[in-house]
Amino acid sequence: MITEKLRRMFPRYSQLTDWNQASELARDIRDLFVALFFGIDEIENRVVVLETQPRVEMYMLDNTTALTLTTQNTWYPVVANWVAGESVQAVVATTAGTIAMRVDTAIRALAALSLNFSAIGVYELAFFVDGVQEAKSRIKLDGTTAVVNTLVTCVLNATAGQSIDLRARCTSAAGLTVTVRNANFSLARI
Numbered sequence: 001m002i003t004e005k006l007r008r009m010f011p012r013y014s015q016l017t018d019w020n021q022a023s024e025l026a027r028d029i030r031d032l033f034v035a036l037f038f039g040i041d042e043i044e045n046r047v048v049v050l051e052t053q054p055r056v057e058m059y060m061l062d063n064t065t066a067l068t069l070t071t072q073n074t075w076y077p078v079v080a081n082w083v084a085g086e087s088v089q090a091v092v093a094t095t096a097g098t099i100a101m102r103v104d105t106a107i108r109a110l111a112a113l114s115l116n117f118s119a120i121g122v123y124e125l126a127f128f129v130d131g132v133q134e135a136k137s138r139i140k141l142d143g144t145t146a147v148v149n150t151l152v153t154c155v156l157n158a159t160a161g162q163s164i165d166l167r168a169r170c171t172s173a174a175g176l177t178v179t180v181r182n183a184n185f186s187l188a189r190i
Contacts, residue, residue, distance in 0.1 A: 056090035057186035066177035117143035
């Protein structure tokens with residue numbers, strides 16, 4: 001039964017005359033399944049070349065450290081308790097809350113957050129590239145003390161070595177806090 005299925009899927013199989021041909025076909029089939037399963041870019045000379053697209057992430061789980069937004073309308077980096085995740089062609093600095101790509105590339109920046117605020121107010125989140133706000137990423141939240149879920153995302157051109165981070169500010173008052181409970185911050189080449 002398996003032999004018949006192979007003959008239908010791979011017509012060359014029915015024309016095999018020796019074990020060398022069978023072995024070659026088996027390698028072709030293996031390479032095909034490996035490429036499909038692992039999302040491999042290419043297979044050269046029977047050596048599998050794994051995908052090396054730039055991508056990186058860091059995350060935090062069950063964080064309870066609050067970020068104090070001391071001065072109204074001032075951006076503060078979200079730096080509490082980041083953990084480095086997967087990193088390909090990128091550098092993660094968890095204590096600074098920054099990610100830097102090692103290559104020039106267009107990227108999708110994404111931060112999925114679960115957070116709450118110390119008081120009702122107007123808050124904003126945005127990505128910064130080398131300390132400059134990426135305006136198209138800015139989102140506004142009418143903060144409550146309840147935990148809320150939100151996304152910050154944008155597409156940008158990253159130059160090798162540029163530092164990308166996530167920041168928060170309060171536009172309605174000074175001295176309030178934001179606590180990012182859970183988060184995933186990732187960059188991926190597009």
